[in-house]
Amino acid sequence: MSKNEERGLFARREILKWSAVAGVAVAGTTILSGTSAFASAAEGSLKGKRIGISTAGTDHFFDLQAYNAQIEEVKRLGGEPIAVDAGRNDGKLVSQLQTLIAQKPDAIVQLLGTLTVIDPWLKKARDAGIPVLTIDVGSTHSLNNSTSDNWGIGKDLALQLVSDIGGEGNIVVFNGFYGVTPCAIRYDQLVNVVKYFPKVKILQPELRDVIPNTVQDAFTQITAILNKYPEKGSIKAIWSAWDIPQLGATQALAAAGRTEIRTYGVDGSPEVLQLVADPASPAAADVAQQPGELGRTAIGNVARLLAGETLPRETYVPALLANKANVNDVTKKLGIG
Amino acid sequence: MSVEAVPFGGSQQGGSEPAQTRGFGASSGTAGRRIATLLLRGGSLAVFVAVLIVFSVTAPYFLSVGNIGNVLGQSAIAGVLAIGLTVVMIAGGGNVVTGGIDLSLAANMGLSAAVYAALSQAGFGDAVAVAGALAMGLAIGIVNALAITLAGIVPLLATLAVMNVVAGLELVLTQNTVIPATGDLLTLLSGSGPFDIPVLAYVLIGFTLVAALVVQATPLGLRLYAVGEFPEAARASGLSVKPFIAGAFLFSGFCGGIAGILSVSYLSGSTTGAGDLLLPVVVTALLGTVFSRRLVPTVIGTLLSALFVSFLVNGFQLLNLSSTLVSGVQGLLILFVVSATTLLRKQETSA
Structure with missing residues (x-):
């Protein structure tokens, strides 16, 4: 885990540098919101908290990385993850959310999923008093959405x-x-x-x-x-x-x-x-995108929220465009080379 | 003589006579089979109860009214489909390869749901959308019935072909996208009823009761069993077999339509991937036989089987165990059930 952390920190620093050099139009805001999210995530604690982690599936590199990173981050912060994977089946996704709501966790983080299908259930979770955060889901019932820009x-x-x-x-x-x-x-x-x-x-x-x-x-x-x-x-x-x-x-x-x-x-x-x-x-x-970073950011946000902080509507995690000229640098910076 | 009296009495004769002759020939075999049947049925019920007890003790929230209601509601779509399949299995006989099977059910649900969502999206009201979905389901049932009774294709192949056609039509209609749908009926169905139990749970219970009454307690139901288990005897006693088989497929098609509507309410629209439900539905209907007295498909047995699988999934999540284990448990159960019933059947035929 500490190795992961090190790699994460290293990657973060490198990515910040890289995106600054790249001079993407949104780089300014990305770095600002990005840094604040990262800084707080390190301080947060989820001791004694049960965090529902629901994903539409884990059959792609992106969702598997983001899903696993969330579970690890919850454990690292001392919490108990209740993780459910719908295997890209909308019926299963809804059933799992429904059961998750009945389990009354301290927060639910939803990763991906078709908005119209999950939205009514995110609303039901909120109605039941459970804070809902999302990754890559633009729902009005989500308190904070961690997403790439x-x-x-x-x-x-x-x-x-x-x-x-x-x-x-x-x-x-x-x-x-x-x-x-x-x-x-x-x-x-x-x-x-x-x-x-x-x-x-x-x-x-x-x-x-x-x-x-x-x-x-x-x-x-x-x-x-x-x-x-x-x-x-x-x-x-x-x-x-x-x-x-x-x-x-x-x-x-x-x-x-x-x-x-x-x-x-x-x-x-x-x-x-x-x-x-x-x-x-x-x-x-x-x-x-940096799926692992997205997962850690979302859980960091949960910790901040449960500590009483107010969250921004969206937290952006920088993305890196890899083309023929720079792909080797990017893979190196992503740590998947 | 009235039309009612002949088949009714006839099928009773057909049913009781072989049992008596068998009794003379191999009384020890029959007794052994009875005990084995009793063990299997009692054993499966005991397993069900034991699972419920273990979850009640270990899993927080498991025994709450809300959770049980949730599980009932979560079983509604697969339950309605599996009951449709059960009726087909009753009328067609229990042999999975040559007997009654409807592989088009899950695809039927998908297309019916798509029809509902598309109509609703096009601005039609609930009534039109409901009629459209049910008509779609029924139409698929009619195609199945014609292919099997008129063209004489084995149900396994006929419904497999229809399944592909239906899945293709759904792709054409939806372009493989999610079609959101809203409406008063959908809001009602996806909401909660008395005791804060999901309306879908009430729908499942109501639907099961009606189907169980018709299938297990009317002459019509008795004839369905006669046609499926002893087609020759049924024919000899004046029952025409084909209309019953055709009727069973019409009913299962209709169930596909109903499940389509339930699915639209549960998922707030029509979504892709309806085909994923096929194997769970077949498994549910097959597993249902162990909850019946004579190891035959019954409506209540299928309901219990659907609930059993849902309770397993639910309990695993409440215990924070991986739900991937559930399919393993399910597979083991099926293997156990199918081998046990096959062995019992073999014993019966050799005796």
Whole structure:
């Protein structure tokens, strides 16, 4: 655990430095809110507290890291985690939340999940007097949402994309999870950026990425699109709101020999970062979130809240855009190299 | 002679006669089987009760009215589906491969829910949405019934094919996205009733009682069992088998529609992944047989089985144990039940 902590601290310092150097537009606010969250997390205590930790699933790198980090952080701060994993099944998610509310924990932290499905139950938790915090869920019933700055992520990824393709050409977009807030924000940012590049076109109809079998499905869909647009240059880039469809799309491009097309995604899954690092791979950029840091931040916020502090509406944890030029630095800084 | 009298008396004859001859031939085998049946049934009930007692003692909140109500409510969707499947198993016979099975039930629920949510989203009222969802479920039941009774396809394959078609239609309708839905009916269903118990719990109890009354206490129900267990005898006594089988699939389709509506209320809309429910529903219906007197599918047995699984999941969470253990426990139970009933059946046929 102390090793983890050290790595965390090291990574934090490095990331702060890195994002400052990068000069992202939102860097100022990110660092400010980020530092305050980190500083307090170290002081907080959850001794004798039972913290409900509910996740939509743990089948992706992102949610597994964030989930485990929360459990460890609760234990580190002396509390008892009640952790439930819905395995990406909405019915199970709701049942678990319902039972969790009956267990009357000192707080509930919800990680991901479709807003319309979980929102009524987050409200029921609040009605039952249980503080609710969230990670990557923009619910009005959440006291504090720890999240990556998805506006920044969306904008950075979109700018990288249009600059890579020289501000013109067709792009293929996976937009299957507009109901999931972070995905919606990233997509909206793409649309906002593309609006000012009239020669960039989002091909219609947009593709729907699916869970489960995301990779195979993306592979199939992209293979079909490539058959529909056989000419080189007729498609310039493929965008998805996370990087598992990007993985399938990249594989499909490699299989079809259409490596002139570039792929873009978000989450920093190790296998995708590896592809970005491969000069021959069409994977052009992946914005890496720091899931472990998100989990620790949320639990730190719980400790602050239970200690009587007032929390900001959102706590932003910095994200790192990895492209062909800097991917090795980013993976090193994320500690997953 | 009235239509009622012939099949009723006939099926009774068909049922009692083999039992008597068997009694002469192998009385020790029958006695052994009776004891084994009793042990299995008593054993499973004892396990259920023991699990409840252990959780009551060890798990905080387990015995509270609110928690038990929650568990009942959480079992409603799978329970309604499993009862639909139970009726199909009764009418089609207990053999999983060649007998009555409806694999399209979970997909049916998904599509019916999607129809409800889509209608509600399009501005239609609760009544239209309910009618749409139930009609969708019933339509799927009709397709199943036609494929099995007219085309003569084995239920396992027919409903497997229908399942794929239905799942595909759901994808087309929803584009694999979540369709949120709100309405007075949904608010009512997802809320709490008397004693602060979820309305869904009352729905499950009410639905089970009605289904149990019809299946276990009317001539219609008796004929269903006759058709499933002794189709030849049923035919010989003047019962036409096919309408009963078709009717069972219509009923299970209707159950899919009802479960669809419950699911929309529980999840505040239609969501993806309805297919995940298929195996739990099949497991629930199969496991239900151990809670019946003669190890046959019954409505109450299925309810107990659904509650048993839900109580396990609930108790594990209250004890802060990993819920992943539940599927292991469930798998072991199924293996135990299926091997025990298979052995008993073998004994019966050899005797």
